[in-house]
Amino acid sequence: MSSTEFDVLHILHVTSAIMLVAFTFYAFAADPSKRKFTLMWGGVASLLVLLTGLRMWHAQYNMVFAGWIAVKILCWLLISALTGIGFRRRAHAGLWMTLTLLAGLVAVAMVYIKPF
Numbered sequence: 001m002s003s004t005e006f007d008v009l010h011i012l013h014v015t016s017a018i019m020l021v022a023f024t025f026y027a028f029a030a031d032p033s034k035r036k037f038t039l040m041w042g043g044v045a046s047l048l049v050l051l052t053g054l055r056m057w058h059a060q061y062n063m064v065f066a067g068w069i070a071v072k073i074l075c076w077l078l079i080s081a082l083t084g085i086g087f088r089r090r091a092h093a094g095l096w097m098t099l100t101l102l103a104g105l106v107a108v109a110m111v112y113i114k115p116f
Helices: 003-029 032-061 067-088 090-113
Strands: none
Touching (some): 003 090, 032 067, 067 090
8 A cells, every 4th residue: 555545544534533423423412303414424424434444454454453453443333323322312412422532532542552
Protein backbone atom coordinates (compact mmCIF):
# COMPACT_ATOMS: atom_id res chain seq x y z
CA MET A 1 0.00 0.00 0.00
CA SER A 2 1.33 3.41 -0.88
CA SER A 3 1.70 6.07 1.75
CA THR A 4 -0.87 8.21 -0.07
CA GLU A 5 -3.46 5.42 0.04
CA PHE A 6 -2.79 4.87 3.73
CA ASP A 7 -3.09 8.60 4.47
CA VAL A 8 -6.40 8.81 2.60
CA LEU A 9 -7.72 5.73 4.40
CA HIS A 10 -6.62 7.08 7.76
CA ILE A 11 -8.28 10.46 7.16
CA LEU A 12 -11.47 8.77 5.92
CA HIS A 13 -11.45 6.38 8.88
CA VAL A 14 -11.07 9.10 11.51
CA THR A 15 -13.61 11.37 9.78
CA SER A 16 -16.10 8.50 9.58
CA ALA A 17 -15.57 7.64 13.24
CA ILE A 18 -16.23 11.27 14.22
CA MET A 19 -19.31 11.26 11.98
CA LEU A 20 -20.53 8.02 13.59
CA VAL A 21 -20.21 9.44 17.10
CA ALA A 22 -21.85 12.69 15.98
CA PHE A 23 -24.87 10.90 14.49
CA THR A 24 -25.09 8.72 17.59
CA PHE A 25 -25.33 11.83 19.75
CA TYR A 26 -27.77 13.38 17.28
CA ALA A 27 -29.99 10.31 17.64
CA PHE A 28 -30.35 11.02 21.36
CA ALA A 29 -31.81 14.48 20.73
CA ALA A 30 -33.25 14.43 17.20
CA ASP A 31 -36.88 14.75 16.39
CA PRO A 32 -38.38 11.28 15.73
CA SER A 33 -39.24 12.42 12.21
CA LYS A 34 -35.47 12.54 11.50
CA ARG A 35 -35.05 8.86 12.42
CA LYS A 36 -34.56 7.56 8.87
CA PHE A 37 -32.05 10.30 8.01
CA THR A 38 -30.06 9.79 11.21
CA LEU A 39 -29.95 6.00 11.00
CA MET A 40 -29.03 6.12 7.30
CA TRP A 41 -26.05 8.42 7.78
CA GLY A 42 -25.02 6.67 10.96
CA GLY A 43 -25.01 3.41 8.99
CA VAL A 44 -22.96 4.93 6.18
CA ALA A 45 -20.42 6.24 8.69
CA SER A 46 -20.34 2.86 10.44
CA LEU A 47 -19.72 1.03 7.18
CA LEU A 48 -16.91 3.42 6.26
CA VAL A 49 -15.29 2.92 9.67
CA LEU A 50 -15.44 -0.85 9.18
CA LEU A 51 -14.14 -0.92 5.61
CA THR A 52 -11.31 1.54 6.09
CA GLY A 53 -10.33 -0.11 9.37
CA LEU A 54 -10.20 -3.56 7.76
CA ARG A 55 -8.12 -2.29 4.85
CA MET A 56 -5.62 -0.58 7.14
CA TRP A 57 -5.47 -3.71 9.33
CA HIS A 58 -4.72 -5.76 6.23
CA ALA A 59 -2.04 -3.36 5.02
CA GLN A 60 -0.26 -2.88 8.33
CA TYR A 61 -0.67 -6.21 10.11
CA ASN A 62 -1.58 -8.63 7.29
CA MET A 63 -4.81 -9.45 9.16
CA VAL A 64 -2.89 -10.93 12.11
CA PHE A 65 -5.32 -10.89 15.01
CA ALA A 66 -4.51 -8.96 18.17
CA GLY A 67 -6.54 -8.35 21.31
CA TRP A 68 -6.60 -4.59 20.85
CA ILE A 69 -8.22 -5.06 17.44
CA ALA A 70 -10.98 -7.16 19.03
CA VAL A 71 -11.60 -4.39 21.56
CA LYS A 72 -11.80 -1.80 18.76
CA ILE A 73 -14.32 -3.97 16.88
CA LEU A 74 -16.44 -4.31 20.03
CA CYS A 75 -16.34 -0.53 20.54
CA TRP A 76 -17.39 -0.02 16.92
CA LEU A 77 -20.31 -2.45 17.34
CA LEU A 78 -21.40 -0.73 20.56
CA ILE A 79 -21.36 2.77 19.07
CA SER A 80 -23.16 1.55 15.95
CA ALA A 81 -25.85 -0.12 18.06
CA LEU A 82 -26.30 2.94 20.26
CA THR A 83 -27.38 5.00 17.24
CA GLY A 84 -30.51 2.88 16.93
CA ILE A 85 -31.03 2.58 20.67
CA GLY A 86 -30.97 6.37 20.99
CA PHE A 87 -34.35 6.70 19.31
CA ARG A 88 -36.01 3.90 21.25
CA ARG A 89 -34.83 4.62 24.78
CA ARG A 90 -34.59 8.37 25.16
CA ALA A 91 -35.21 8.21 28.89
CA HIS A 92 -31.69 6.86 29.38
CA ALA A 93 -29.94 9.26 26.98
CA GLY A 94 -27.35 10.20 29.61
CA LEU A 95 -26.30 6.59 30.02
CA TRP A 96 -26.09 6.06 26.24
CA MET A 97 -24.00 9.22 25.81
CA THR A 98 -21.63 8.08 28.55
CA LEU A 99 -21.28 4.65 26.92
CA THR A 100 -20.64 6.28 23.54
CA LEU A 101 -17.90 8.48 24.96
CA LEU A 102 -16.31 5.60 26.86
CA ALA A 103 -16.37 3.32 23.81
CA GLY A 104 -14.79 6.05 21.70
CA LEU A 105 -12.14 6.72 24.34
CA VAL A 106 -11.32 3.02 24.68
CA ALA A 107 -11.10 2.63 20.88
CA VAL A 108 -8.68 5.55 20.59
CA ALA A 109 -6.64 4.28 23.53
CA MET A 110 -6.33 0.86 21.88
CA VAL A 111 -4.81 2.44 18.76
CA TYR A 112 -2.09 4.27 20.63
CA ILE A 113 -1.38 1.95 23.57
CA LYS A 114 -1.93 -1.51 21.97
CA PRO A 115 -1.82 -3.22 25.40
CA PHE A 116 -2.37 -6.74 24.08
